[in-house]
Amino acid sequence: xxxxxxxxxxxxxxxxxxxxxxxxxxxxxxxxxxxxxxxxxxxxxxxxxxxxxxxxxxxxxxxxxxxxxxxxxxxxxxxxxxxxxxxxxxxxxxxxxxxxxxxxxxxxxxxxxxxxxxxxxx
Amino acid sequence: xxxxxxxxxxxxxxxxxxxxxxxxxxxxxxxxxxxxxxxxxxxxxxxxxxxxxxxxxxxxxxxxxxxxxxxxxxxxxxxxxxxxxxxxxxxxxxxxxxxxxxxxxxxxxxx
Numbered sequence: 001x002x003x004x005x006x007x008x009x010x011x012x013x014x015x016x017x018x019x020x021x022x023x024x025x026x027x028x029x030x031x032x033x034x035x036x037x038x039x040x041x042x043x044x045x046x047x048x049x050x051x052x053x054x055x056x057x058x059x060x061x062x063x064x065x066x067x068x069x070x071x072x073x074x075x076x077x078x079x080x081x082x083x084x085x086x087x088x089x090x091x092x093x094x095x096x097x098x099x100x101x102x103x104x105x106x107x108x109x110x111x112x113x114x115x116x117x118x119x120x121x122x
Numbered sequence: 123x124x125x126x127x128x129x130x131x132x133x134x135x136x137x138x139x140x141x142x143x144x145x146x147x148x149x150x151x152x153x154x155x156x157x158x159x160x161x162x163x164x165x166x167x168x169x170x171x172x173x174x175x176x177x178x179x180x181x182x183x184x185x186x187x188x189x190x191x192x193x194x195x196x197x198x199x200x201x202x203x204x205x206x207x208x209x210x211x212x213x214x215x216x217x218x219x220x221x222x223x224x225x226x227x228x229x230x231x232x233x
Binding site for chain 2: 046047048049062064065098100102105106107108109110112113114115
């Protein structure tokens with residue numbers, strides 16, 4: 001059974017960096033058959049896919065254009081986890097952030113983390 | 123980006139009765155491999171979304187058979203044959219045919 005456990009602060013100041021971690025059990029961040037995603041949800045924007053990291057003989061990343069200049073998703077093989085870093089945040093980045101696994105286009109987001117509510121405020 | 127539009131946004135239902143949600147995409151979801159990557163997610167109050175249906179009509183593991191999906195091209199439907207109390211929540215369609223992955227705005231199912 002795959003489990004995703006999220007951690008990170010619930011409050012971030014404007015212009016600072018939002019950093020969250022998703023610890024994986026029951027699968028490997030280095031698996032070459034899945035990808036590891038970050039998705040956020042807010043009343044104003046709904047569900048928004050942010051990006052993913054995956055391993056296919058080497059590491060790859062895909063990012064949504066809306067955040068591409070500010071986002072980094074990094075795998076950590078030593079801890080079997082992956083992280084989200086979103087810099088220069090504004091109140092518009094206030095949302096619940098989720099990590100999730102996908103097994104390709106067909107079976108996307110079959111497992112989810114519990115969610116991290118993040119507020120951007122001074 | 124592919125825009126996903128759901129109707130209705132809110133659906134009052136009666137226990138034991140059927141329910142139906144529609145989803146329309148701004149362009150065809152048929153991939154170059156010939157498959158259509160349209161999924162449905164359920165989000166119960168206070169929970170993360172949960173995958174229900176993928177590739178239009180395939181039920182994910184553990185999903186009751188009262189849930190079914192249909193459609194083609196740009197028009198898709200999620201049907202619940204007999205609504206149960208545990209089905210209360212918000213339902214989202216999602217396309218993974220083309221990046222970026224996009225979601226519908228959600229349909230709230232209310233008893």
